[in-house]
Amino acid sequence: MYTQFNERKFKTLIKITKVIAKILFIFTIFSLVVILLSMIVVAALPKDVLTVDLSMVQHINVEIMNIQFRLSTTMFTGDVLLKNSLLLGLVAGAFYMVFFSYVVHQMGRILRDVSEEIPFSENNVKSLYNMSLAYIVGGIVLPIFLALFSWQFIHAAGIAEASVSYSMHTNMIAGGILIWILASIFQYGAFLQGEVDQTV
């Protein structure tokens, strides 16, 4: 049974994590703003400004699961119009940033309550359930935007040999399920906390 608890160490850990969460949140919001502004700029630019001549490219390296593939230049057919690919890439990036900022915001709320010595609050239970839902939905929806971007890119680059398939981020979904279980444990903790709070 754990009878020893280093409160000072725990409070220091929570303080540091709170600062990191705040910095991460500011970073994700800043990134989201940059992405949104970039989308406006890219949408406003004429198509011929965003073209790349891939015939000058010697080779392109692609890494899949720690294996590096060298793609032949014969795959690429000269000028590539990047505007739509860039826009879809930025849309995918924006949705990823929205997901990260939401998760970090929920984490910040949890850490705030923990620092106020109320770890098993109803707000923390809600935040954990929200985080788990975000991970599960993100694991299903976010790869759609990635697949769309990849499809647009290979379509624009004229790579006939390539195809795009959709696959869920199963590790995100598994993480979401784990957080859901943790949220249920915290919900029980909140119930027990309520019982203790109503005991004099």
Next chain:
Amino acid sequence: MMKIIVRLDRVLADRKMSLSELAERTNITIVNLSNLKTGKVKAIRFSTLEAICVALKCQPGDILEYETE
């Protein structure tokens, strides 16, 4: 509906003691004593009951009453 009624106000009135004075004597916060008096608590520790009985020089049965309907 709670069937255990706390008669703390009655005993306090008999002893001519205020809630704040009882809080001082028992080291229990006024908020907790107020919640106890108004029946907003779900449970009471024996240590709390003992402290109140010592301060009011009474028995637990003087403070707690079971209401049969």
